[in-house]
Amino acid sequence: MSNSGHRYFIINKPYNMVSQFISPDKVRLLGDLDFDFPEGTHAIGRLDNHSEGLLILTTNKKVTRLLFESEQPHKRTYLVMVKNIVSQETVEQLQKGVTIRIKGGVDWVTTPCQAEIVEKPAYIKPREQYPLKEFLPHSWLLITLTEGKYHQVRKMMSAIRHHCDRLIRVSIEDLELGDLPPGGVREIEETEFFRLLKIENWQPEASILPQ
Known part of the structure; x- marks a missing residue:
């Protein structure tokens, strides 16, 4: 203690x-x-x-x-598995900011963020409950945000027309x-x-x- x-x-x-x-x-x-x-x-x-x-x-x-x-905003980093293959052009859209709908029905352009396509990390295991069909086409993204609107990451994936299958927060700053x-x-x-x-x-x- x-x-x-x-x-x-x-x-x-x-x-x-x-x-x-x-x-x-x-x-x-x-x-x-x-x-x-x-x-x-x-x-x-x-x-x-x-x-x-x-x-x-x-x-x-x-x-x-x-x-x-x-x-002082604090960085939060997420691993995201989405349906289908994400293009580099789409990643650049995320980096620059995309329009999402937030509380009150207001359109909000997300703050520029870090985003990249990654390989699935070895420490991320398949879900034991509700397993996903990982043999189907999909992509893994690593996204770091400094803002946290309600369901922001999921809404960002919808904005680029990719369904979010799995969302895992992997860090807050250096934690x-x-x-x-x-x-x-x-x-x-x-x-x-x-x-x-x-x-x-x-x-x-x-x-x-x-x-």
């Missing part, structure tokens, strides 16, 4: 699990993972039910503000998913956690541990 008493975790959120501990619906929850999280643990920056990969969990309520509400298996949990020391996320304006709170 850190000097502040807070704890920090990353998980590899599996497909078909919501980023919550409580829900009125009959869905798979974070509490179904094989790990005893401390009281007060919550997710930072949700992944939707069908998305996979890096999700931060912590008992520190200040992290959301420091990470997602700061003036990486690595080879953590689906459903896996890794605890990270407080100072290292903030260093990897490139959050410089945090200060550990006075110790709340018994003296």
Whole structure:
């Protein structure tokens, strides 16, 4: 446990699990993972039910503000599997920005981003639940964003007329998913956690541990 008493975790959120501990619906929850999280643990920056990969969990309520509400944007990188073969011209469209529909029915041109066609990384295993027909034509893209509109990556894939079959967040700044298996949990020391996320304006709170 850190000097502040807070704890920090990353998980590899599996497909078909919501980023919550409580829900009125009959869905798979974070509490179904094989790990005893401390009281007060919550997710930072949700992944939707069908998305996979890096999700931060912590008992520190200040992290959301420091990470997602700061003036300094933080990079988030996703591996995306789409139907059919993506051309280099299409990748360049993504890099420059594409038009998506956001909340309120407003058209939004996405901020220029990093995007490239990649080979499927060796550490990305086929889904055990709801497997995909990977023998059919498809492409893998690596996309890094500094903004996070609702379902932005999926909407960007629709804008280039490629259906998103699989969406995996692999990093936030230098905090990486690595080879953590689906459903896996890794605890990270407080100072290292903030260093990897490139959050410089945090200060550990006075110790709340018994003296």
